[in-house]
Amino acid sequence: MSEGETLSAAVIGGSGFTGGELLRLLAGHPNFEIAQATSRSYDRKTVGSVHPNLRGVDLRFSDPADLESVDVLFAATPHGVSMGQIDTFFEHADTVVDLSADFRLNTVEQYDEWYDGHTASEYLDKSVYALPELTREELPGAELIAGGGCNATATILGLKPLFDAEILDGSEQIVVDVKVGSSEGGAGGGEASSHPERSGIVRPYAPISHRHEAEIEQFLGVSVSFTVHAVDMIRGASATCHVFPGAPVSKGDLWSAYRGSYEDEPFMRLVAGGGGVYRYPEPKAVAATNYGEVGFELDPSNKRIVVFSAIDNMMKGSAGQAIHGANIALGLEETAGLEFMGLHPVGAP
Amino acid sequence: MSEGETLSAAVIGGSGFTGGELLRLLAGHPNFEIAQATSRSYDRKTVGSVHPNLRGVDLRFSDPADLESVDVLFAATPHGVSMGQIDTFFEHADTVVDLSADFRLNTVEQYDEWYDGHTASEYLDKSVYALPELTREELPGAELIAGGGCNATATILGLKPLFDAEILDGSEQIVVDVKVGSSEGGAGGGEASSHPERSGIVRPYAPISHRHEAEIEQFLGVSVSFTVHAVDMIRGASATCHVFPGAPVSKGDLWSAYRGSYEDEPFMRLVAGGGGVYRYPEPKAVAATNYGEVGFELDPSNKRIVVFSAIDNMMKGSAGQAIHGANIALGLEETAGLEFMGLHPVGAP
Amino acid sequence: MSEGETLSAAVIGGSGFTGGELLRLLAGHPNFEIAQATSRSYDRKTVGSVHPNLRGVDLRFSDPADLESVDVLFAATPHGVSMGQIDTFFEHADTVVDLSADFRLNTVEQYDEWYDGHTASEYLDKSVYALPELTREELPGAELIAGGGCNATATILGLKPLFDAEILDGSEQIVVDVKVGSSEGGAGGGEASSHPERSGIVRPYAPISHRHEAEIEQFLGVSVSFTVHAVDMIRGASATCHVFPGAPVSKGDLWSAYRGSYEDEPFMRLVAGGGGVYRYPEPKAVAATNYGEVGFELDPSNKRIVVFSAIDNMMKGSAGQAIHGANIALGLEETAGLEFMGLHPVGAP
Amino acid sequence: MSEGETLSAAVIGGSGFTGGELLRLLAGHPNFEIAQATSRSYDRKTVGSVHPNLRGVDLRFSDPADLESVDVLFAATPHGVSMGQIDTFFEHADTVVDLSADFRLNTVEQYDEWYDGHTASEYLDKSVYALPELTREELPGAELIAGGGCNATATILGLKPLFDAEILDGSEQIVVDVKVGSSEGGAGGGEASSHPERSGIVRPYAPISHRHEAEIEQFLGVSVSFTVHAVDMIRGASATCHVFPGAPVSKGDLWSAYRGSYEDEPFMRLVAGGGGVYRYPEPKAVAATNYGEVGFELDPSNKRIVVFSAIDNMMKGSAGQAIHGANIALGLEETAGLEFMGLHPVGAP
DSSP: OOTTOOEEEEEESTTSHHHHHHHHHHHTOTTEEEEEEEOSTTTTSBHHHHSGGGTTSOOBOBOTTSOOOEEEEEEOOOTTTHHHHHHHHHHHEEEEEEOSSTTTSSSHHHHHHHSSOOSOGGGTTTOEEEOHHHHGGGOTTOSEEEEOOHHHHHHHHHHHHHHHTTSOOSOSOEEEEEEEOGGGGOSSOOGGGBHHHHTTOEEEEESSOOTHHHHHHHHHSSOOEEEEEEESOSSOEEEEEEEOOSSOOOHHHHHHHHHHHHTTOTTEEEOOSOSSSOOSOOHHHHTTSSOEEEEEEEEGGGTEEEEEEEEOTTTTTTHHHHHHHHHHHTTOOTTTTOOOOOOSSOOOO | OOTTOOEEEEEESTTSHHHHHHHHHHHTOTTEEEEEEEOSTTTTSBHHHHSGGGTTSOOBOBOTTSOOOEEEEEEOOOTTTHHHHHHHHHHHEEEEEEOSSTTTSSSHHHHHHHSSOOSOGGGTTTOEEEOHHHHGGGOTTOSEEEEOOHHHHHHHHHHHHHHHTTSOOSOSOEEEEEEEOGGGGOSSOOGGGBHHHHTTOEEEEESSOOTHHHHHHHHHSSOOEEEEEEESOSSOEEEEEEEOOSSOOOHHHHHHHHHHHHTTOTTEEEOOSOSSSOOSOOHHHHTTSSOEEEEEEEEGGGTEEEEEEEEOTTTTTTHHHHHHHHHHHTTOOTTTTOOOOOOSSOOOO | OOTTOOEEEEEESTTSHHHHHHHHHHHTOTTEEEEEEEOSTTTTSBHHHHSGGGTTSOOBOBOTTSOOOEEEEEEOOOTTHHHHHHHHHHHHEEEEEEOSSTTTSSSHHHHHHHSSOOSOGGGTTTOEEEOHHHHGGGOTTOSEEEEOOHHHHHHHHHHHHHHHTTSOOSOSOEEEEEEEOGGGGOSSOOGGGBHHHHTTOEEEEESSOOTHHHHHHHHHSSOOEEEEEEESOSSOEEEEEEEOOSSOOOHHHHHHHHHHHHTTOTTEEEOOSOSSSOOSOOHHHHTTSSOEEEEEEEEGGGTEEEEEEEEOTTTTTTHHHHHHHHHHHTTOOTTTTOOOOOOSSOSOO | OOTTOOEEEEEESTTSHHHHHHHHHHHTOTTEEEEEEEOSTTTTSBHHHHSGGGTTSOOBOBOTTSOOOEEEEEEOOOTTTHHHHHHHHHHHEEEEEEOSSTTTSSSHHHHHHHSSOOSOGGGTTTOEEEOHHHHGGGOTTOSEEEEOOHHHHHHHHHHHHHHHTTSOOSOSOEEEEEEEOGGGGOSSOOGGGBHHHHTTOEEEEESSOOTHHHHHHHHHSSOOEEEEEEESOSSOEEEEEEEOOSSOOOHHHHHHHHHHHHTTOTTEEEOOSOSSSOOSOOHHHHTTSSOEEEEEEEEGGGTEEEEEEEEOTTTTTTHHHHHHHHHHHTTOOTTTTOOOOOOSSOOOO
16 A cells, blocks of 8 residues: 555454554554444443543444444454454455454364364464564465464564574473463453452463463474463563573574564564663563563573563554554554553553 | 754753653654753663663763753753753753753742742743643743643642632632652652552652642642642552532533633543543543543532542653643644553553 | 350351451451351352462351351341341341441431431341440440441541540531542452452542441531542552641640540551651551551641541451450450551552 | 470561561560560661551660570571671570571582672581471471571472472472562662562563572472562562473372372462362462462473462561471470461452
């Protein structure tokens, strides 16, 4: 498309956290115009009545049964919803960006291993996974984009340079210990996510068998030992990867690897040591932004590399990444609408 | 100035919280270019080494002794510093925006009542107080701008419509009970602001005699009963004003008053009742933005009006308001660089 | 009863927050033995499966339909439940301690003004309100005890000395601005109390017309201007009372008043000024205890007294106060089971 | 000693967090009487002026130069202080309990590897490490007790049953990913621990080379891959151990191992799965108590055991464990003064 052209966009499932974040980003995006936001529960209510930051946006939710035709449709619905409506989506839009897990995996076998039966498996090999640092080449012109999962994104961003640089070959032991904020649980919340029960915790949330392992395995070609903890923040996902390379590695090797993978990436920052308060990646430093930070230390006595990776799960881990992917797919400026640089001080936030 | 022109700006005291917020806003502002950021303690360090959100900004702190000439100088130094350097500031800039209390009050008598002796009192009647909703008419062309204090701003924004509409005449009892976040204490921090002592508190921070009373009295012409509490948030100031009007007032009167004062204001929102989670103003709803929210309830049995006012103390309460004032003073688009609409969910943030 | 005797106790509604706190206190009390804890939802589950701190207590919830006979029955059910079962309660226990609002007010007229129709109003004038600092004389031998409401307790404790010392006579303007933690909302929680929406807030929770005003009015004989805010803590209620006495008052008068009312009280502490981090009452300083702290400042310019009062709403504001009242009613050591002195550092907690 | 006898106790370094916790526990202990609490900075101030929970304790700090003779001396001073005063300590007390790292390691070689030169190395082989679940047999009659480090304690408690049951033999890869609260940083605090910078974080605090590895290695005979993160809580340490046993292991094997090690331990609880909100060990569930919780999951696909271990670092991780050790050393009831069962809800706390 030509510079300055405006594309119409719809957000399906606009009352959830991810839907609200999409609306926020689209409202501030130079190339998109929000044509529709759907919500079954909040039909006809203003978007600002659910998302107080959108009080200045003149838009009301509409019923998901009344889809309008748009250039791009973003689906921010729970897992399993998009696969049932994907044909309808494509009747109303040329480009569909799905933020659920429905189209992230390549084969129905993979899907069935981690989720329940897929009902639109013919789309699986047509979708392009949107973790742009990994799949940038495949995105231009993509019609179905599957945004990467938040914890998978943090992990893949942390480990990818080690594979790119052949420091790892897939045979190594990799432990990934993840800490996430409460927004990962979505809006609404039950007892476990109520403030009295959820505040101040370090809670094993997915000790084993977290579904994002499937994405990590698909893209890195390696099975990781993956455990997720819930901690007291709202936004943010932090992955600490404990990696045991087969051959000796130096700090210089690591700097080369991470610089090699990310030095041209507009949203990746390398943070490893140095002075001050923020010496390694942490979610606070990227909160409210589409940036990812990665860093590392080398533990000589154990021949261990410790990799830290931090993102805002609502942004780089879902809505921001979806916009990033759409920008590339549609030939827009890659960073359009995603320039916000974050806050200091800020509470994660 | 003509649209699209770029002005050079300096930030004095760039390593503090307010200085960092100014740098963030200036870096994203279409009409400013940061020429210099000074910090005695962090001389030659990158701004990103102190403010992790500014890691992408290519700028190092310089010594405050080495001022460059700029179009606009923003001073984010502790109270008492600017008055000693104001002549130097004007040697290097045509426009000075001071965020401290040094030039907020009109007379040296007022200053001496609340602070210690003023050393540049000849500037007091030249400065324009920047709470644009109050002083917009005086700002164009102003050479010395004094940004309003955070708690004073929250209070004045909450009460002003009642005076505008002559619901209050200054003879009434007004209690203002304020709750603030930890960023008001500034960077560095001592024992009382350490995380173990500062978390989870409702702490009487200024039970009486808070200096911002002076600003409130100067602009509203009334002495208020003012008490400030520290609570567990980082950004945010919330003022609850308990007001006892002399004559009966209806909810309709209140709606008229608040709409009359703010309906054309780009940064003010009226939030009073309605459904959902966010029924009244609260800091979370405006966190990271330059918006202020005000709302009210009427307590018939007590002939009391309860007014709620919420701002982000770092933004509408200091750096954002300073940019807002500078935009108007310099003939720029009033909202330039201040369009960020906030986040949901967010932790205050 | 004689020293060392053990009384059997039941807790009705044992799976809620207040019920769990009662169970904790009773389990550690030298004179009580828990005979039964009821919960409709968790029938036959261990109390530790709901309250993780009670994992060491060998007790399972039973159905509330199967009441056993005990010496004392504590009812921690939602408002309106106890009044429907009060006859049944007395069939199974000689002493009933109700923690709801059902029996706090003296007359059905008062009740109807603030709640909906009372169905057991014949008990209203038989119950003794358990705010022992206020009603100690009436408690010995009481058969029906109504534990005071948390926010009313904080307020009454703060203001009572001013009435005792005749600094106030009931004709004055009194503004009470309360800040409370999330445990006041009870277990379970909906959207507004979910962690992403509830964290980091200063939220007008009851701008006007909070029902605890009824208790304050009943016991202090004065109508107060009452507003409650939710803030980011779990336990804790803090009342700031802005009081405007008719005649001049000195700090000495205030010290005399507060010492006069509380110097012999085992659970009251006077905290007003001094050095260090904790200069005034705050919930952190009394978290997890049955202590209440009160303090004050005098604002000469406004002829205002600012009173601060802080309690743990789960303890002094409900379960602790209920045990305290029961101790006195039953002739036990007043402080039995309530000696825990709190924690430092602690997060409110 | 005979039941009911009272021992005099001193706390050296009583104004720090650990010192305050010792004072709290001693004040509530049936067999100890606090004879002295020293603090250089707060000499002659009341202990309640520093620790607000101790306002009811009638005791003032004294100068550490004026030691009194006592039965037991607890030293809660920074690392390196006790070794310089150990002879003086023993001149004033028969039993010394040191909470620093000074006497935890057996040999000067071990000490020098992790800390700087030891100046009282002749005491190293006389001290008994107080992690009673590990060293109970050696504690009775011990004259010098070295309380275990908080993060080491959490880790050792989690892993010990796997060694006891010979599921591990020391040749396996063990990754320990620890999350800790802000009280581990001690009182006072600098910029990194200020509330605005410390709230809402997941911060790599000791990516590699944490000194507690030395204790783990000494007692488990294995080198672990150890990384510590700071998260947003005040009290609490949580260790997640990712363990890769050499031979296949079943869940039954794990239950047997953990039950075998801990079923008779008064302060250990096994929490693995089940329903409700609290399915695995977490710091909230043991906050303010001397309990440790351990639990596990088995990850078949990776032949990985994930072990979770949670303690309150101020209690089981320091002051509580010191009292526990002293109780055993002195022939007191093992659980005396440590019976507090914790709180629900609570904020970690």
